[in-house]
Amino acid sequence: MADVSMDTIVNLAKRRGFIFPGSEIYGGLANSWDYGPLGVELKNNIKQAWWKKFVTSRLDMVGIDSALIMNPKVWEASGHIATFSDPLVECKNCHERYRADQIDTSAPCQKCGEKNTFTDPAAFNLMLKTYLGPKEDATAKVYLRPETAQAMFVDFAQVLATSRKRVPFGIAQAGKMFRNEITPGNFIFRQREFDVMELEYFVHPSQWEQHFTTWLATMHEWISECGIQTEKTHDLEVSEEDRAHYSSRTVDIEFDYPFGRKELYGLAYRSDFDLKNHSEHSGKELTYTDPSTNEKYTPHVIEPTFGLDRTVLAVLVSAYDEEVGKDGETRVVLRLKPHLAPIKAAILPLMKKEELVAVARPLAEQLAAQFPVEYDETQSIGKRYRRQDEIGTPYCITVDYDSLEDKAVTVRDRDTMVQERISIEKLPEYLRGKIG
Ligand code: GAP
Numbered sequence: 501m502a503d504v505s506m507d508t509i510v511n512l513a514k515r516r517g518f519i520f521p522g523s524e525i526y527g528g529l530a531n532s533w534d535y536g537p538l539g540v541e542l543k544n545n546i547k548q549a550w551w552k553k554f555v556t557s558r559l560d561m562v563g564i565d566s567a568l569i570m571n572p573k574v575w576e577a578s579g580h581i582a583t584f585s586d587p588l589v590e591c592k593n594c595h596e597r598y599r600a601d602q603i604d605t606s607a608p609c610q611k612c613g614e615k616n617t618f619t620d621p622a623a624f625n626l627m628l629k630t631y632l633g634p635k636e637d638a639t640a641k642v643y644l645r646p647e648t649a650q651a652m653f654v655d656f657a658q659v660l661a662t663s664r665k666r667v668p669f670g671i672a673q674a675g676k677m678f679r680n681e682i683t684p685g686n687f688i689f690r691q692r693e694f695d696v697m698e699l700e701y702f703v704h705p706s707q708w709e710q711h712f713t714t715w716l717a718t719m720h721e722w723i724s725e726c727g728i729q730t731e732k733t734h735d736l737e738v739s740e741e742d743r744a745h746y747s748s749r750t751v752d753i754e755f756d757y758p759f760g761r762k763e764l765y766g767l768a769y770r771s772d773f774d775l776k777n778h779s780e781h782s783g784k785e786l787t788y789t790d791p792s793t794n795e796k797y798t799p800h801v802i803e804p805t806f807g808l809d810r811t812v813l814a815v816l817v818s819a820y821d822e823e824v825g826k827d828g829e830t831r832v833v834l835r836l837k838p839h840l841a842p843i844k845a846a847i848l849p850l851m852k853k854e855e856l857v858a859v860a861r862p863l864a865e866q867l868a869a870q871f872p873v874e875y876d877e878t879q880s881i882g883k884r885y886r887r888q889d890e891i892g893t894p895y896c897i898t899v900d901y902d903s904l905e906d907k908a909v910t911v912r913d914r915d916t917m918v919q920e921r922i923s924i925e926k927l928p929e930y931l932r933g934k935i936g
Pocket of ligand 1: 648766
């Protein structure tokens with residue numbers, strides 16, 4: 501596999517309609533990104549695969565989809581109002597702000613060049629604020645959620661009562677969250693609004709370590725199932741001073757992005773920090789009574805968290821490949837896992853001729869009812885193959901003049917470029933078997 505630069509990934513993503521800058525006709529908006537027609541399919545496929553693996557295919561998991569704006573008391577109890585902040589310094593000359601832990605405060609200001617100019621670090625809360633309703637005063641102030649986790653704690657008793665699960669069990673959620681990041685950047689790596697898939701796994705306090713170990717292994721299993729290069733992932737035991745305020749142990753899974761080794765996912769041991777705090781602040785009991793022993797306790801929590809946009813980035817980086825063919829031409833190919841590929845098959849009449857289109861078009865319509873396909877009849881077949889390789893389509897199906905006689909098509913495999921003749925009648929079943 502070729503090592504790929506960020507420029508190559510960003511260009512491919514834009515050129516082919518995976519991801520492009522948001523609000524671009526107005527000059528964009530500070531690192532906001534829009535997922536285009538192919539990007540939204542890729543992102544949804546990842547989210548669905550995650551939900552299937554971590555929620556619906558397990559008997560010990562349930563999901564929720566909570567409101568993005570929660571009662572502000574949630575963020576008081578969770579500690580986010582008091583401690584969810586980064587240290588900021590400001591240039592006294594041009595008032596540019598920087599994260600104190602990311603710059604050398606004895607160097608000149610990067611914007612105006614002034615020396616010895618920085619203020620002492622001050623805490624800057626990362627929660628995005630807005631007002632609910634017609635009054636814009638303190639009583640109407642609310643926050644866009646900075647993590648999806650809190651709803652799983654706040655709804656704990658409700659979910660426990662209605663789902664009738666027994667500890668150990670987990671609650672999962674996937675959705676948007678918001679952080680007023682000081683230095684967004686590196687494409688979709690650090691944004692101010694982004695998607696996360698995470699779960700809170702409730703366990704007996706004495707068993708947290710074994711569950712932690714199991715979840716770390718399951719996270720690595722997922723990484724490999726996504727086709728993310730496992731040799732580029734590394735576990736980092738996060739030191740106490742670098743851990744989030746709620747965590748008693750954190751292992752970050754880092755990934756070697758083209759811009760360096762940075763966090764992909766996190767696994768935190770949140771102990772009973774959240775349930776206890778919400779119980780104290782709300783006055784509601786958030787405990788569990790074991791039906792066989794009658795032991796009553798506050799469950800402890802293991803939290804595996806998966807940034808969805810970072811998954812998309814790691815998947816693209818891992819799937820990107822370049823190959824020089826016998827003709828000396830470079831073939832760009834996205835070796836996406838078939839279940840994640842935005843388009844599963846492309847149906848291509850060899851030429852734009854009425855008799856070929858008459859077979860190819862209905863075939864494309866028939867297949868589209870089962871999985872996402874593209875129909876493409878313009879340009880040379882070579883160019884059309886190249887486009888499909890670049891967007892990661894696992895199979896190209898060519899309808900040629902022989903098809904009119906033998907009622908079969910040529911199926912070209914994206915990775916091996918091997919071509920196989922398959923009868924049109926058996927094609928849907930053949931593709932379903934390959935795509936999974
Ligand atoms: N509930 C735990 C939690 O929120 P986090 O490590 O702060 O943990 C979760 O964030 C995940 O979200 C990270 O592991 C990362 O994958 C992703 N993430 C964090 N900040 C991000 C940002 N600004 N842009 C995109 N993804 C981000």
